[in-house]
Amino acid sequence: MSVTEMFSHIQGFLSADQDIREDIRKVVQMLEQTAREILTVLQSVHQPSGFKEIPSKCARARELFCTVRTTIADLKTKFPMEQYYRFHEHWRFVLQRLVFLATFVVYLETEALVIREEVAKILGIEVVREKGFHLDVEDYLAGVLIMASELSRLAVNSVTSGDYTRPLRISNFINELDSGFRLLNLKNDPLRKRYDGLKYDVKKIEEVVYDLSIRGLTKEAETSGGDK
Amino acid sequence: MSVTEMFSHIQGFLSADQDIREDIRKVVQMLEQTAREILTVLQSVHQPSGFKEIPSKCARARELFCTVRTTIADLKTKFPMEQYYRFHEHWRFVLQRLVFLATFVVYLETEALVIREEVAKILGIEVVREKGFHLDVEDYLAGVLIMASELSRLAVNSVTSGDYTRPLRISNFINELDSGFRLLNLKNDPLRKRYDGLKYDVKKIEEVVYDLSIRGLTKEAETSGGDK
Amino acid sequence: MSVTEMFSHIQGFLSADQDIREDIRKVVQMLEQTAREILTVLQSVHQPSGFKEIPSKCARARELFCTVRTTIADLKTKFPMEQYYRFHEHWRFVLQRLVFLATFVVYLETEALVIREEVAKILGIEVVREKGFHLDVEDYLAGVLIMASELSRLAVNSVTSGDYTRPLRISNFINELDSGFRLLNLKNDPLRKRYDGLKYDVKKIEEVVYDLSIRGLTKEAETSGGDK
Amino acid sequence: MSVTEMFSHIQGFLSADQDIREDIRKVVQMLEQTAREILTVLQSVHQPSGFKEIPSKCARARELFCTVRTTIADLKTKFPMEQYYRFHEHWRFVLQRLVFLATFVVYLETEALVIREEVAKILGIEVVREKGFHLDVEDYLAGVLIMASELSRLAVNSVTSGDYTRPLRISNFINELDSGFRLLNLKNDPLRKRYDGLKYDVKKIEEVVYDLSIRGLTKEAETSGGDK
Amino acid sequence: MSVTEMFSHIQGFLSADQDIREDIRKVVQMLEQTAREILTVLQSVHQPSGFKEIPSKCARARELFCTVRTTIADLKTKFPMEQYYRFHEHWRFVLQRLVFLATFVVYLETEALVIREEVAKILGIEVVREKGFHLDVEDYLAGVLIMASELSRLAVNSVTSGDYTRPLRISNFINELDSGFRLLNLKNDPLRKRYDGLKYDVKKIEEVVYDLSIRGLTKEAETSGGDK
Amino acid sequence: MSVTEMFSHIQGFLSADQDIREDIRKVVQMLEQTAREILTVLQSVHQPSGFKEIPSKCARARELFCTVRTTIADLKTKFPMEQYYRFHEHWRFVLQRLVFLATFVVYLETEALVIREEVAKILGIEVVREKGFHLDVEDYLAGVLIMASELSRLAVNSVTSGDYTRPLRISNFINELDSGFRLLNLKNDPLRKRYDGLKYDVKKIEEVVYDLSIRGLTKEAETSGGDK
Amino acid sequence: AQDREASAQSSSPVIAAFKVFQQELDTKHDKHERLVKISRDVTIESKRTIFLLHRVTSVPNAEDILNEAELKLDAVRQKIGQIAEELRGEDIFQFHRAFTGGIQEYVEAASFLHYIRHRSLISLEEINARLVFMKSEKEDSEGPADTLQPGGQVLTFQVSPSDYLLGVADLTGELMRMCISSVGNGDIDTPFQLSQFLRQIHDGFSYIGNTGPYEVSKKLHVLRQSLGKVEDACYALRVRGSEIPKHMLADVFSSRTTHMEPEEGVV
Amino acid sequence: AQDREASAQSSSPVIAAFKVFQQELDTKHDKHERLVKISRDVTIESKRTIFLLHRVTSVPNAEDILNEAELKLDAVRQKIGQIAEELRGEDIFQFHRAFTGGIQEYVEAASFLHYIRHRSLISLEEINARLVFMKSEKEDSEGPADTLQPGGQVLTFQVSPSDYLLGVADLTGELMRMCISSVGNGDIDTPFQLSQFLRQIHDGFSYIGNTGPYEVSKKLHVLRQSLGKVEDACYALRVRGSEIPKHMLADVFSSRTTHMEPEEGVV
Numbered sequence A, B, C, D, E, F: 001m002s003v004t005e006m007f008s009h010i011q012g013f014l015s016a017d018q019d020i021r022e023d024i025r026k027v028v029q030m031l032e033q034t035a036r037e038i039l040t041v042l043q044s045v046h047q048p049s050g051f052k053e054i055p056s057k058c059a060r061a062r063e064l065f066c067t068v069r070t071t072i073a074d075l076k077t078k079f080p081m082e083q084y085y086r087f088h089e090h091w092r093f094v095l096q097r098l099v100f101l102a103t104f105v106v107y108l109e110t111e112a113l114v115i116r117e118e119v120a121k122i123l124g125i126e127v128v129r130e131k132g133f134h135l136d137v138e139d140y141l142a143g144v145l146i147m148a149s150e151l152s153r154l155a156v157n158s159v160t161s162g163d164y165t166r167p168l169r170i171s172n173f174i175n176e177l178d179s180g181f182r183l184l185n186l187k188n189d190p191l192r193k194r195y196d197g198l199k200y201d202v203k204k205i206e207e208v209v210y211d212l213s214i215r216g217l218t219k220e221a222e223t224s225g226g227d228k
Numbered sequence G, H: 001a002q003d004r005e006a007s008a009q010s011s012s013p014v015i016a017a018f019k020v021f022q023q024e025l026d027t028k029h030d031k032h033e034r035l036v037k038i039s040r041d042v043t044i045e046s047k048r049t050i051f052l053l054h055r056v057t058s059v060p061n062a063e064d065i066l067n068e069a070e071l072k073l074d075a076v077r078q079k080i081g082q083i084a085e086e087l088r089g090e091d092i093f094q095f096h097r098a099f100t101g102g103i104q105e106y107v108e109a110a111s112f113l114h115y116i117r118h119r120s121l122i123s124l125e126e127i128n129a130r131l132v133f134m135k136s137e138k139e140d141s142e143g144p145a146d147t148l149q150p151g152g153q154v155l156t157f158q159v160s161p162s163d164y165l166l167g168v169a170d171l172t173g174e175l176m177r178m179c180i181s182s183v184g185n186g187d188i189d190t191p192f193q194l195s196q197f198l199r200q201i202h203d204g205f206s207y208i209g210n211t212g213p214y215e216v217s218k219k220l221h222v223l224r225q226s227l228g229k230v231e232d233a234c235y236a237l238r239v240r241g242s243e244i245p246k247h248m249l250a251d252v253f254s255s256r257t258t259h260m261e262p263e264e265g266v267v
């Protein structure tokens, strides 16, 4: 085989790789579009009028997750599954956003942390790497941290909307999350950085609870009977 | 044609180009000067005493926009219009500043988002590219985002000045803007980056509204008869 | 017009722009591919055996320039011509490479500097800006400078291949080029930088001629009857 | 004159120049040392206990400025005065720090902006270039901007120390400064960049005032009788 | 004096400074133009036919130096002379080029190193700093080093032109220069770097002389009677 | 111990360190001065007339090495010996130059490679680290490589001076050196880079020998009896 | 021809000398590699200790965590002992670049633990006092070290002032994180304590200024940011606390804890 | 309060889930660290092999050196076997960053040896063919690999096309060094051969252009410089050779060798 032939041969590999990446990029763009739509649906919970509509908004989001599953199913066909990490960078960002949206929907529905298995199911993917397109621990955790930040905003806006019990529940939830994260030996830089942000969310929510406490608004909430 | 002749010929092209750029630079400097003056006029709204003077300040800014129109009219004469994008970099920065100032004036006057057509009219330029010196979509959006950031500052200073209703109105306005931007599929790097900043403005304003809510200052505002 | 309508409207503009850029990028990639093929064809002149094949290689390159013209013709259809400079960055790099290849082919064929008009014809584009997709002066000059650097390599390899007259002809040609460039008052940074490299090419070729002179090889060439 | 003589002669010039620079460097190091000591003295105003001690700390800083004047007097002897700009780079940095420290001391004493003439007097130097070692406008402005940033920190720490009136006074002062700077047509890059930072200081202090306002702490301060 | 007054006052200083710099830049551009013309005149000595024309080319260059003197005389009027080093950066580059051209002309005429006093006279400036616009030692040395590099090129091209004695004379001259520079204790970074380049020029010229020696071409030159 | 005390304590360490470095720098400057003088003495061997003077020049250099030894003895007193590598950077450069000069002197005297022990003795330092100020292997090798490059220049200039046997002896010497270096596993970047340069020296000298061979000048030398 | 090379290699003093150089260079390089690897381990384990220590703000049994951290650091010290072993008889600055990263991270971890225990800055001397290692006899025992254990030998490692400073500079980042967590956990004393302590360190570093090593000046900017965050946190506590009388403040925070307890079983 | 935390830790599903995450993350991190260390070893030993191979131009017994290099590379391949072992069942791209440096250096060394032996470019397939390892049984033998050795298990390592390209790009630097040495040793064929070969690789890389990975484009500049140096060397050989008839050229160079021999004993 001459040098020229060898380079043509290698060029074959490279072109194939580029084609795959091009295909992946297109599907990922569709995922991003859907993710943005889900976000727009869920953003309305921050509006004063938004709290009553939580169930309907969550239902709407759940519908959009069908589209997500279809698109991801399409994505899976674009590359050999054992090379997941070869192309990981392409969908890592949107996958974390989708984890955030999924965990946020479930939180709004049940006020509990949805486990990785459940998120994977919502996205139509696996948990165990060997089984196929899967949800990485890091990506799951990153998505959870984005949600934590969204919850700190929700705590603030709950008060604006006159719901004084929700911040306390959020506070407990976030504290538990924080304890969980403290167990981890994070070395991975971007996740570590995101986790550092969690402290600010904890702090922000704590401040909201404090503001309610000193005004006796937490007790008021208790006595007036929680809406949940 | 000898090589020497050819290069002499080429030198003609290069000189012409450099002369045009020199001319443009001078006019752009004048635009920057006027923009700075308008900004100084409008900055006073952040002062405690500034709210009553909004109408007069806006009127003064409107006058200065006459100068802007004259200067831009001058700018248009400096280069062939179909080469707008050849020299775009020279005025892009100041144009975005001027859009910010125009949208800010109109917001102060009407508390509404001024459309691109209207901004173009204030600046004495076109919207449709084919018609001449025009206002690019990206530049319009960039200016709007600068205004959003100024509004978050205004929300803060409104409270300091004892105006407790304005932050709520700003909050609604900014939320609407945010939804609008979420419709856009931004690729363009600098604009995308600016838009990412909008999130912080939204959050900041929500926190101001929260602070008013938890202290019952929003109701106070309502009962004391809203000025709007 | 509501904010939402306005932003939907704007999204139309942005999408159109992004589509154009996507289209341009694809065509530019094809141009790059062809340019690389032409380069591979012409690189063979540096091989010992390559000199005899110059005519056939040039002919082959000329054929590939047909493809270039077709592709550029396609490129022209992708955007409104008056927005040439809006999208200039996308094809500037490959256009300079193509200019280099065209000037190199013509040099190999005729040992003369091909003027801008002729290069434009080879590429199937205009010289006068107003007439459509054109060849910018700066891009033409940049391409010429890339060729100068290739010629200094050719002078070296000519000697290795036993051709002792070519370096002298190259030396004269390059000196003429250098004088031409000295007529220009270059401001433009990247072009200026490239031009500074020309000095080294001039020096390098002078040293080749020196090596031949001191060994009496230039005379030998003369007496043995120049091939030109 | 032989080449050797000529170069020996030149070595004389170069040695003289190097000796001057060496001398300057040594004196500048001493200035930096004193500047750091003044800074350490003044930093204590950020401590909770520091406010009562402002007068004594300022007095101590004033003493150290005697050392500064002596050292600068020494510096002046190290080079011919008309070559100020030849060696400017050596002391520019420390001079700006000293301006900052001087303006900060005076601000702590009188809560007013000290003019260039006065700063020059504190440092024992001139204002008018022709008169000798002087304080350049740019260096004065740079020092003032460093102080602005220190004041934003002071506003925050004042509140922590329970002083609720100081931030309002700082806010007014900083706003005045900002208006002043807006009058300037800054070209000079490093100064321009520093000035862009002022915006953040303004915003930061406004938020402190906001926090106090919304809690009615500004009024409290007023009624309890300001200490000023 | 109010803050506003103070800043208006300062703006005066800043504007004056910017105007001066603008004026200087324009004159410096003219100097660069003339320098480029002188260079073009002198470059012809590298051409085979160029040696006989040295006297006439030098005469032509001398004429152009009249223009240089006039332009520098103009430059001197643009700023107060004691601020030479404040604006030094603006003309440093072109001044070094001019020194190179002056020393090269004199070398071509006399084959000797022209001293700083003489260069200063050719440029119509001073040597002693106190007397006005002067020629800095560093700038003089930088110009001399540029010439050394030009001489190494000249040595090469002399051989090509069949002049076998010139390289020897150049070699002696360059060796003397090198010894001279070794007397200097260079600290100054850019000059030091340039000086490091001299080593390569020395070596290059030695190799030319070697090439002549080993072929017995130096003796030939001697016996055939030096042209000098 | 308070934090302040602790930092004062550490500052003590740092000041001491800086003082040491300052002292070292001064002595190193003296070493550099002497090294430059030795170089000037030895440079004369490249001159046509220089060969006969080799013995006297070497003697003169040897005298100057006395100064070197005295200065290094002084250097040793400036820091605790077991911290050699703490300050190594300060003298590394000059030490390598001195090794070069020492090996060059000995080469000129004996045409042999002087071993590290001997160089150390000439410089008045140790070979074994534990014994005190010593000569690092890397520094020794770096110095040797500088000499190799000087020898390639000497080979060229020998021919110019009509000495046709010296290049052959240099060639053998350099080849042996090269074989030695090939035994080393160099990882250390700067030394590796220098060693790569040796190949060019080998090549250069080989070319000289070649030039002599094809002209039968090596035999001539043999028969005419070497001058050594 | 083969014997030519062979003989050349054996007979030539140049070749003989270079064979010695080869050994010397390889030995040095190998040692450098080993030190780099140990240093990486020191870094990783120190980082894990720091992570563990951050849990101290959220759990009631702080002492358990401190003990666990102490154990982890003992293991790190064993690694540093290996470094000291490698450096025995060497000029430590010759290999400084190989292990400085690990040592800085150890200083960060050790000083963090020390701060949590004692609310003070560990001194360089205290750091170094823990880096004394016993070495059971091997080869020749060089000189009569005052041995506590017969046949043993004392080996020390000295952290350089620069490495100490760089470790302490990084510590400030961890202190900032701790401050923010404390606020989140309703601890109102720690933030004020931390802000005082951080300010002292900050003032210390600005006192040193640019007279220290270059890397220190580079870290000053991050230090200043950390201080800013801590000052902002204290400010926020004060501003919010201003809304009610001081004596009620503690109650509010402690009530939070009690308020939470019943729910915990549910989750 | 202590039991509160304790109970929370044990009962909470969140905490339980995070304990699983902790293990997963630590495992991954530890594996990454181990791979980094092996990769460093691969790099060092490959570099040493390259250094050894450069001696081939100066000694007569080239075959000895080639064999020694082959042995060294066998050791390197054992290390790569350890990498393969670590990657068994993993997605290798997950840890690619950890070992890419070592693999590139191995490709450089192996292709250098191959060029010296065969004067041709080793292919990616040939590289990979040598990276097949036998593993004596341990744990469960996953699937019936077609074993040559009963109870053994086949393990392969696949160099990626990018790593191959990057290694070959670096090879060009070594080829340039070899060319310059050859000239210095009076070898007139090797430089011309090398220049042809390097030109082919250069043309190959320019054919690939910017369609390859980013790092390749970055190395193109150095490659071009190396080619320039080799072309200059060939030019110099030709120019000098031009002064005498071609058939005499070889004599001149070979005479050099004979000329040297007598002196060698003396030195």
Ligand SMILES: [Mn+2]
Pocket (backbone or CB within 6 Å): G108, G170, G171, G173, G174
């Ligand atoms: Mn840390």
Ligand SMILES: [Mn+2]
Pocket (backbone or CB within 6 Å): H050, H108, H170, H171, H173, H174
């Ligand atoms: Mn390599």
